Amino acid sequence: MNWYLIWIVGFLLLLFAVSLRSSKTVKTADDYAMADFKLGFFPICGSIIATVTGSAALIGGAGKGFEMGISYFVTVISFVLFTIVGMLVLGPVIRKLRLFTVPELFARRFGKLSALIPALIIGFLYMTPTFGMQLVGMSSILSSITDLPFFWGIVLGFAVTLVFTLIGGMPSVAWTDAIQTIVILAGVVLTLVMGIAYVGGPGVVAAATPQHLVSFGSIGFTELLNWFLIFGPFYLVWQTTWQRLTAAKSTKVGVSAVVIGFIISGVIGLLAIVIGITAVQAFPAGTAPDAIYTSFIAEIFPGSIGGLLMVSLLAALLTGATSFLLSGAINISKDIYEGWINPQAKDAQILKVSRLSVGFMAVLGLVVALLVKDIIAIYQIALAFTASALVAPVLAAMFWERATKAGVIVSTIGALVASLAWRLAGTPFGIHEIAPGLVASAVLLVVVSLATKHSDDETVIAYYHAFRRGRLTSDKVPAEGQVASAAEALLAEADSAPDAAAPRDSASTTFDSKPRG
Template identity: 40%
Template sequence: MAWYLTYTIAYFAVMFAIGFYYFFKVKSSDEYLIANWNMGFWSITGTIISTCAGAAVFIGWVGMGYSVGISGFVKFALPATIFSMILIYFFSKPLRRQRLYTLADLFAERFGARVGLIPSIFSAFVYSVPTAALQIVGMGTLFTMVFGIPHEGAILLSFALILGFTILGGLVATIVTDALQSVIVIVGIVLLFFAAIRFAGGPSAIIANSDAGHLSPFGPDGVTEVLVFALTVGPFYLVWQSIWQRIFASRTEGIAIRAGLTGFAIFTVIALLPYLIGLSAVQFVPQGMRPDLIFSYLTVELLPPALGGIVVVGLLSALMTGADSFILQGSSNLAEDLYRRLFKPQATEAEKMRAARLSVVIISVLSLLVAFLMTDIISAYQWALRISATTLVIPFLAVMFWRRATSKGCASSMLSAIVVTVIWPLVGTGIDPVIPGMLTCLIVLVVVSTMTRHSPQECPRAVYWEDLPTAEKRAKTVPAAEEAAAVV
């Protein structure tokens, strides 16, 4: 217990010291929300690793490796990294040039502020809130299991720590600490991996004693089932705003691409380890143990406290970085897309900073309520992925490549996709709702756009080749010296 407590106190002391440093250093909302578009290679690489390695990696994917084996990696982790790398490689340059804050910012500049409200609401409330709640619950569960804190108190403590750090330094502090936390995450998961493999008797014993279904990359349901699942979950990562923020925050387009691809290449290797840990655990954990408890059981039982404490801090790092990233994602939607764009376009810098920090509080409190009240956050998170993918992916591609897309076509396609995705399970066809949802979105977008004209609020450009006005306007607000400065 002493080792765990010492490591935990030291970890949060360092985190809050960095947070307070940036609380006094950050002077503008651009720095707070988007790191002033000025972060360097290793900062972006580290923050991508840390942001991706949240509660799902440590808790969910270890449990999935225990339950289904290697096929979980092919169904969940691999599609996420592939589609994220597609986003980074093909879209970083045109997106980074626009000097935007959010996905909704892109839609609003292209189609008008009202259309931008739809992705903003989705990003802030449908995705960010339940995802941040999942991190709060994960951290609370860890405090309960390791330190014996009652569940409600552990949830409140987690909320206070996450909110306290996030509100201090914004995205700059988050990215800087993420770069440091990525090392802790990697060390923690590697330690547990080698301990689990050793305790299970080595790779040959694991292979000999495992079911064929656990060892198959496609599991008992075969390649078709895995591919269908991957292609319905993967497209969401084209519109995952946490990665968009890292693209926008990069100092240059080249850094956005190189750091993004490097971060995801490293994460792909890391993402395989939890599944192998879970696969190893089948050999020796008590039968009937809940999959979400496998990680904590292995940490306590297999490692001496001096090493187990490092793994616990690795999990805390993953949960903290996931939570603050998702909270900042939602807060940027509220502060930039709603407050600045709709309510007070001429807000002063002080007003924008107050709005940004107030937005952090709002998203954090909503996440706390979800953590307390919702009984099945995982299902809510999966539905958030589905609805976001069916609603946003096709319009995003239209923004990038099709000048003829209109605001009415975009709005009607998103609303139609929501309806179809939500009601499709009631039809009972067995087809994943993402498929009819995205088809509906595509058909409605094309049909309505060809039947309507661009509104005066639109900027009808194919953003992959043509810049929006923000590209030039916001570039002028960043001093040349600051643009060239190196940020750790």
């Protein structure tokens, strides 16, 4: 009896049932993309955990633990630290703005032209390859436990993910993620405990593991800094976090769910690394890192239990794929279609384009999946280039009123050019390309902004400071061509400031902003 196949088929049937149930709530584009802003703590927290602990965290984390040891934990410290600080400081502001996507912040603050490049970066440079990365991971699992060829494993993963996402959108994704979180956490803990027992117990692991694998600084300061920068800054602008926060039924629920979700994700990430270190006792040094996690499960468990653990891994990959697919599709439907092609689009049109975008993104991801060879390598590139281009402009929108549209556009393009040039030059001094990218972005933003004036379609405001002063009085999008001053904003909203929980109106007026000196 093929227990692996029985567990996987049973689990997929359960998820389809949940997905179909959730799909009944989808009536509008807001329902599809944001669950009508009514998600509670459990689905948000679970969705964060399930999405963070995808192939990079489990397959990649175990592989890096096998290769690098505990030093790889610096990545976990980095993304958890940056996210917690970012959410505690900026979470309430993001929630107040009701942002569907990160580029939407660019459009509101700096005009819609400034949002086009971020939309393309997130949708195609990050979401597409990371979706493809999950398909590769799913195929690796399926091909290791069945006779299914690797190519058809990718195709099957593509089909299942596409159907899940098309059926129910955010309600389906969030609730299936929450269910999968339980399976993921149980699977990682059981694999670690039984794995340690399999190789002889904690004493054997402690005594036989090479010293460099248990020494945090064994890879050197430069490499620690590289890994810290690759993962940390990116999570300040991780669109998945922003969307989950916005979809929450309240600011308190959203921020607490995201923070706790990342803390638990950090624990799971650490466990995956320790699994990789433990596996050193079971596999020869030349074993492919990306095969460590699945091979360890197959080695130590009978099919009846191993099938459940394979399901936990498949769950992590599936949930990451659905989240990345939905998020990237929203970039197309909201930032590109509604922002540029049809600004007056009706809700039914946006919902239709959202679903068509899911299919389009899925096909692109499928193409990438068929070309991907190294999971962690492609993830590094996606994180590095996205963070380099977007972190400084996002912080400027939040904290620096003097930032201009020209400064942001030059900063975004300049960061990509600097990162690419540094990579093509062979990463001089051993410094990863994200570092020069972040520096170039910040310098260009400041220099060009100070040398240029605000354009007519900007909203001149520092959102964080406006929020802290109680002057961020609306979640509506500023009218195009308007540079908001305090007097203009107050006049526009004096008669009709909406309730914070009201649905968004993407064609409405403005934000309250600080008057220019």
